[in-house]
Amino acid sequence: xxxxxxxxxxxxxxxxxxxxxxxxxxxxxxxxxxxxxxxxxxxxxxxxxxxxxxxxxxxxxxxxxxxxxxxxxxxxxxxxxxxxxxxxxxxxxxxxxxxxxxxxxxxxxxxxxxxxxxxxxxxxxxxxxxxxxxxxxxxxxxxxxxxxxxxxxxxxxxxxxxxxxxxxxxxxxxxxxxxxxxxxxxxxxxxxxxxxxxxxxxxxxxxxxxxxxxxxxxxxxxxxxxxxxxxxxxxxxxxxxxxxxxxxxxxxxxxxxxxxxxxxxxxxxxxxxxxxxxxxxxxxxxxxxxxxxxxxxxxxxxxxxxxxxxxxxxxxxxxxxxxxxxxxxxxxxxxxxxxxxxxxxxxxxxxxxxxxxxxxxxxxxxxxxxxxxxxxxxxxxxxxxxxxxxxxxxxxxxxxxxxxxxxxxxxxxxxxxxxxxxxxxxxxxxxxxxxxxxx
RNA sequence: GGGGGCGUGGUGUAGUGGUCAAACAUGCGGCCCUGUCAAGGCCGAGACCGCGGGUUCAACUCCCGUCGCUCCCGCCA
Numbered sequence: 001x002x003x004x005x006x007x008x009x010x011x012x013x014x015x016x017x018x019x020x021x022x023x024x025x026x027x028x029x030x031x032x033x034x035x036x037x038x039x040x041x042x043x044x045x046x047x048x049x050x051x052x053x054x055x056x057x058x059x060x061x062x063x064x065x066x067x068x069x070x071x072x073x074x075x076x077x078x079x080x081x082x083x084x085x086x087x088x089x090x091x092x093x094x095x096x097x098x099x100x101x102x103x104x105x106x107x108x109x110x111x112x113x114x115x116x117x118x119x120x121x122x123x124x125x126x127x128x129x130x131x132x133x134x135x136x137x138x139x140x141x142x143x144x145x146x147x148x149x150x151x152x153x154x155x156x157x158x159x160x161x162x163x164x165x166x167x168x169x170x171x172x173x174x175x176x177x178x179x180x181x182x183x184x185x186x187x188x189x190x191x192x193x194x195x196x197x198x199x200x201x202x203x204x205x206x207x208x209x210x211x212x213x214x215x216x217x218x219x220x221x222x223x224x225x226x227x228x229x230x231x232x233x234x235x236x237x238x239x240x241x242x243x244x245x246x247x248x249x250x251x252x253x254x255x256x257x258x259x260x261x262x263x264x265x266x267x268x269x270x271x272x273x274x275x276x277x278x279x280x281x282x283x284x285x286x287x288x289x290x291x292x293x294x295x296x297x298x299x300x301x302x303x304x305x306x307x308x309x310x311x312x313x314x315x316x317x318x319x320x321x322x323x324x325x326x327x328x329x330x331x332x333x334x335x336x337x338x339x340x341x342x343x344x345x346x347x348x349x350x351x352x353x354x355x356x357x358x359x360x361x362x363x364x365x366x367x368x369x370x371x372x373x374x375x376x377x378x379x380x381x382x383x384x385x386x387x388x389x390x391x392x393x394x395x396x397x398x399x400x401x402x403x404x405x406x407x408x409x410x411x412x413x414x415x416x417x418x419x420x421x422x423x424x425x426x427x428x429x430x431x432x433x434x435x436x437x438x439x
Numbered sequence: 440g441g442g443g444g445c446g447u448g449g450u451g452u453a454g455u456g457g458u459c460a461a462a463c464a465u466g467c468g469g470c471c472c473u474g475u476c477a478a479g480g481c482c483g484a485g486a487c488c489g490c491g492g493g494u495u496c497a498a499c500u501c502c503c504g505u506c507g508c509u510c511c512c513g514c515c516a
Contacts, residue, residue, distance in 0.1 A: 027475050034475050082476050102467045111451045214514050410516030
């Protein structure tokens with residue numbers, strides 16, 4: 001017999017059905033048993049008159065909530081039933097996976113345990129529909145991103161995650177044993193996607209894991225996360241990257257809205273909005289003016305940079321003034337940017353770079369890259385790097401590399417912004433942090 | 440790495456020097472209940488109050504250390 005999904009039961013009134021799901025509630029009375037079964041599409045009540053099948057009733061009495069069940073019965077209409085006005089008259093039941101009692105916690109209880117404890121029992125926490133929805137949204141979001149890229153002739157890359165030499169900055173890399181030598185986990189596909197530019201791919205993207213050995217204890221950091229990276233060739237400057245990016249992002253958000261708008265409202269209590277294009281832009285210098293006008297005081301050591309408080313303040317300002325959740329902050333000082341960001345011709349202290357803030361949270365860093373070998377090498381030296389460790393990278397620019405730029409985006413951070421999630425641990429399937437390697 | 444906060448039955452909380460051999464809710468077990476539906480009623484089990492040391496006649500409560508969690512900052516996506 002074929003399985004019927006709970007949402008389709010209305011069309012099967014009077015028929016025998018097989019449904020499969022988890023026992024959410026068992027009300028075991030003297031003469032009647034009521035089971036509420038949950039599958040990914042909804043809840044339904046299942047009813048058994050005990051005297052009609054004492055053996056089955058006995059079996060049901062031993063069930064723990066959250067057991068995985070296959071249920072056979074007849075769908076009947078019953079106005080008395082508050083759960084959709086229908087119920088299933090139970091005929092047979094197979095226990096596929098019994099749940100021990102008590103559960104570590106009640107996923108559907110009125111109060112939930114601390115997040116850290118729920119992380120220990122992540123699969124139970126994920127049974128809540130609102131958590132399932134987060135990853136349905138993520139799936140649609142990535143689908144939208146891919147669709148837009150493919151429409152624009154991008155090639156998908158899968159770059160290695162093990163590296164022989166530290167690339168951008170040694171401090172934040174995880175060292176791993178690699179036979180008789182040391183290797184490093186990639187903290188960005190940066191160099192590899194630029195290599196694709198040198199290879200003449202013109203447009204590439206990658207969605208893959210990146211690793212950061214930062215001992216960060218915040219609601220928005222992870223030691224391993226999914227990076228969304230792209231790089232495009234033959235641009236005039238970083239604004240070409242921003243133009244592409246805002247349209248790409250709006251397209252992907254629209255895909256999410258088309259598919260999940262109602263559920264996001266009901267399960268997450270948030271109204272999602274598709275940002276209007278173009279996103280507001282402000283240079284770093286303008287951002288400082290705005291902060292000054294808001295009386296936001298940056299710590300003096302943050303010269304030329306923003307701190308999280310400043311980012312939140314700018315997010316609020318943009319929301320109020322332009323009614324947009326996003327803002328590009330451009331033209332960051334070279335002092336706070338990596339050596340490979342291209343600098344302005346008329347002002348070499350500033351880079352052709354940008355951050356994208358979403359609701360005041362940094363979700364992206366991007367730039368036009370320096371593709372001229374001599375300039376790039378000079379900038380590396382100026383930053384205090386030595387050339388031999390990055391010579392393989394520098395070589396990409398020796399035999400005809402086109403002008404190019406791109407960005408890296410944190411997938412879970414974008415989900416936080418999209419769904420108004422307060423903590424990145426909710427926006428990722430399994431969180432990894434300095435003290436969290438399990439499950 | 441720096442700073443703040445927290446750590447009490449399975450879970451969420453209350454209790455902040457003696458009245459606590461620790462309370463409430465929920466969950467769990469048992470019994471009762473002609474259809475329940477956030478079901479309800481009764482009974483029961485379950486915590487040496489994170490760990491170690493100290494102060495005190497007396498510590499869940501104060502102090503020190505330690506571990507864990509959490510938030511903010513640094514770092515970044």
